[in-house]
Amino acid sequence: MRAAPTILHLDMDAFFAAAEQASKPSLRGKPVVVGGLGPRGVVATASYEARRFGIHSAMPMGQARRLAPNAAYLVPRFTFYRAISGQVMELLGRLSPLVEPLSLDEAFVDLEAGGVADDSAGARAAGERLRRDILATTGLSGSVGLAGSKMLAKIASEEAKPDGLLLIEPGTERELIGPRSVRIIPGVGPATGEHLRRAGIVTVDEVVEAGQDELVRLLGRAHGTSLYAMALGRDDRPVVAERDAKSVSVEDTFDVDLHDRLRIRLEVERLAERCVGRLRGSGHSGRTIVLKVRRYDFSTLTRSETLRGPTDDPVVVREAAARLLDLVDTTGGVRLLGVGVSGLADYTQEDLFAQAEARAEAQAGALAGVPAGARAEARAEAQAEAQAEAAHAGARAGAGVGAGTEPGTETPAEADAGARPSEEPAAALPEAAPRPAERRWAPGNDVRHAAYGPGWVQGSGVGRVTVRFEEPGSAPGRVRTFAVDDPELEPADPLPLVPGGATGASS
DNA sequence: TCTGGGGTCCTAGGACCC
DNA sequence: TCTGGGGTCCTAGGACCC
Numbered sequence: 001m002r003a004a005p006t007i008l009h010l011d012m013d014a015f016f017a018a019a020e021q022a023s024k025p026s027l028r029g030k031p032v033v034v035g036g037l038g039p040r041g042v043v044a045t046a047s048y049e050a051r052r053f054g055i056h057s058a059m060p061m062g063q064a065r066r067l068a069p070n071a072a073y074l075v076p077r078f079t080f081y082r083a084i085s086g087q088v089m090e091l092l093g094r095l096s097p098l099v100e101p102l103s104l105d106e107a108f109v110d111l112e113a114g115g116v117a118d119d120s121a122g123a124r125a126a127g128e129r130l131r132r133d134i135l136a137t138t139g140l141s142g143s144v145g146l147a148g149s150k151m152l153a154k155i156a157s158e159e160a161k162p163d164g165l166l167l168i169e170p171g172t173e174r175e176l177i178g179p180r181s182v183r184i185i186p187g188v189g190p191a192t193g194e195h196l197r198r199a200g201i202v203t204v205d206e207v208v209e210a211g212q213d214e215l216v217r218l219l220g221r222a223h224g225t226s227l228y229a230m231a232l233g234r235d236d237r238p239v240v241a242e243r244d245a246k247s248v249s250v251e252d253t254f255d256v257d258l259h260d261r262l263r264i265r266l267e268v269e270r271l272a273e274r275c276v277g278r279l280r281g282s283g284h285s286g287r288t289i290v291l292k293v294r295r296y297d298f299s300t301l302t303r304s305e306t307l308r309g310p311t312d313d314p315v316v317v318r319e320a321a322a323r324l325l326d327l328v329d330t331t332g333g334v335r336l337l338g339v340g341v342s343g344l345a346d347y348t349q350e351d352l353f354a355q356a357e358a359r360a361e362a363q364a365g366a367l368a369g370v371p372a373g374a375r376a377e378a379r380a381e382a383q384a385e386a387q388a389e390a391a392h393a394g395a396r397a398g399a400g401v402g403a404g405t406e407p408g409t410e411t412p413a414e415a416d417a418g419a420r421p422s423e424e425p426a427a428a429l430p431e432a433a434p435r436p437a438e439r440r441w442a443p444g445n446d447v448r449h450a451a452y453g454p455g456w457v458q459g460s461g462v463g464r465v466t467v468r469f470e471e472p473g474s475a476p477g478r479v480r481t482f483a484v485d486d487p488e489l490e491p492a493d494p495l496p497l498v499p500g501g502a503t504g505a506s507s
Numbered sequence: 508t509c510t511g512g513g514g515t516c517c518t519a520g521g522a523c524c525c
Numbered sequence: 526t527c528t529g530g531g532g533t534c535c536t537a538g539g540a541c542c543c
Contacts, residue, residue, distance in 0.1 A: 015543095035511080036511055036512090038508095038511095039508050040508080040509080040510075040511075041508090041511070042509090042510065042511050042512095043511095044511080044512095044543090045543095057543080058510080058511080058543095059509095059510090060508075060509050060510055060511095061508080062508040062509070063508090063509075063510095065508085066508095102542080102543075103513095103514095103542080103543045104543085105543080106542095106543070186541090186542080187516095187540090187541065187542085188541090189540060189541050189542080190540085190541090191539080191540055191541085192540075192541085220517075220518065221517090221518090222516080222517055222518085223516095223517075223518095223540090243515095245514090246514080246515070246516095247513090247514070247515085248513090248514095249512085249513065249514075250512085250513085251511085251512060251513080252511095252512090253510095253511060253512085288535085288536095298509085298510070300538085300539095301537080301538080302536085302537060302538075303536085303537085304535080304536060304537080305536095306534085306535065306536085335510095336511085336512095338512085338513095340513095340514095
């Protein structure tokens, strides 16, 4: 807790929905819901107009549609949001070298480290200027919290929403948060909140009264001590600019439960390859393979296997995932499958492949007649050896591989593309299907018509697609309907929200 | 039309080692 | 002769966040 409120927390207001409203004039002032549009979709973001109907993040789409049948329902366009996020993060970077992004729409900034503010007046001025700059360059509003610690800055931005700024003067935090619900403290969710309520603890002041020992008894060592400190306003966590990724994972929920064991296995293998594509894209290899299975009854289990050394070989990961699947009873059906890799090492091993392959082949030959699992293990071990040697020899293995690609940033389409590494040993897998019409013409996607110009998909079905022709700077536009295979209509990139601005989106 | 996808951190038990 | 006591790694599950 520092003496001046120089930690800033920025949170963009209803980010995905606001970006859609900014890019689609006819939706401004209207309820907009962004999220999965399939039978098992949930709300990612609801515009403030939609929130008035009771719609909120993580709500099942079906429920949202019942509450607001006339709202606009759109698929998320991550490439577009990422481009806007990049503009915002760039503005934050001008304030300080210490910027800690928490997601596409949220970040901490250490103003003191940037030398832009060392007291309340300076911090407030920097926050107000930032909000103006964000509006000018993106057309969107963000809320700013300023305080002497991360926790309080985050609480402040939440209180300031929407489109506001709140500065918590150091020394006033106890009176501000004391009477409030414990749920305002980041990290206290539904389960912890309920746990505390049953112990008679509802407000932040009551957390303080309970004392550290009681909280540790109720919540465990780490959670108990940190909650007690937070309730007292004590939080010395620094703003950290670079945080290393700890894991990479991909998962799919299926529109209908999967029962066929072969199909389940095939999906696991595809997920494993997609996961490796992302792993490599981020310049990592990893040692622990995790399989996640959500069953028909929503019960979720994970099975993991730790290899002798890190790998980014699609075959090794695929075979490990398949072995893990053998440990799982899928009777009754499966609604979600996921594959992840953790225990990440900071390099890829592309230049080690030749060695590893040669070794693995030699060993596989020696192991003829040994079960597949054992062969894969031998292969992983051979790789681990090759890697250890390379690391020892140069410590520069894989430097620069995957440059320019951030982890976890693909759109579904990009992820699909990345799912098939060029070394691709998965010839046995079916070819990627062409993008189905439902995806190509998903509601919200940008299009361009040879005669009518830029617009966006309002809806599609039974061989037709309805397009509204408007763009960020235009007046609300008109709607026209076309055949889904109309040669004059094609998908398009998002247009800049602000004249002269760049979206950076190219896909 | 009940419940996404990508993460982080913590706990707890057993194995293993000194 | 009723069993030690830590660390560390691995696995599984759960809470939480956006």
